[in-house]
Amino acid sequence: MPLPPQYEIRSLGPEHEEWARAICFYTNMFHSPLWPVVYPENKPRRLYGSFQAGHYLIQHQINSGYSLGVFCKDYQFRRPESAATGGKLYWDFNDENATEQELLEQMDFPLVSIAMAYDGYHALDMTKIAPLVETLPLFGAVYHILGDLDKRDPSSWKATAPGQVLKRNSTSTLKSHEGRGLMRQAAEEMMRRAAAQGFRGIQIETISAAVEKVWSNPPPPFKGNVVARFHTLTYEEKAESGETIYPFRPGNTSIAAIYVDLQPR
Known part of the structure; x- marks a missing residue:
């Protein structure tokens, strides 16, 4: 499916950071x-908290120069003051009764989908990710579990210098723009760009079946491999009491780590 003509894919810059962060956490x-599903209560409050705690995560990826956004070229601004600046976010962080629709309408900008990435050699500072994990405790658990399940020798794939392995983190499309192939088009564009820049691979963690399908089945000559996976309904841990617990229930999705080989032999 080609990119519909009303959209364009562009590299994200610092001027897009707040928009990208809003799309990600919304x-x-x-x-x-x-x-x-696992955090059904107080969604506006949790949204505001994760949005504020997620600044470093999104900024790090935009500053890398590798993150992409899909923009709607015929976007109609809801407020004249938004048009004057090219777009604006209007969330009131004290309004914990805001509805999902109200929060969406307060996102008055043409960015509609994001594909965030950074050079794996320049790893995230986990001390700066800690506030986000406090807001979404299972966020950190996802990466820890996938890391334990990944049985590859780290030296076989991890970056030892800049420009080797791209790390993907955060894939989001506004619901009103889903079903048009935007996520796939941005993903494949990132693969092509990374390969042209000399990267040998891209690592991504997914909690969406659609995202997993795209990244595990990339276009030739690229090759995707699921290197770790667990299901939220069946994943279990032992509590200190010896009781078996299921920390991700009632979530019902597959969580996977995928490595895309950009330079297959």
């Missing part, structure tokens, strides 16, 4: 197959 709080 879609995660309201439309993810996991987070609204």
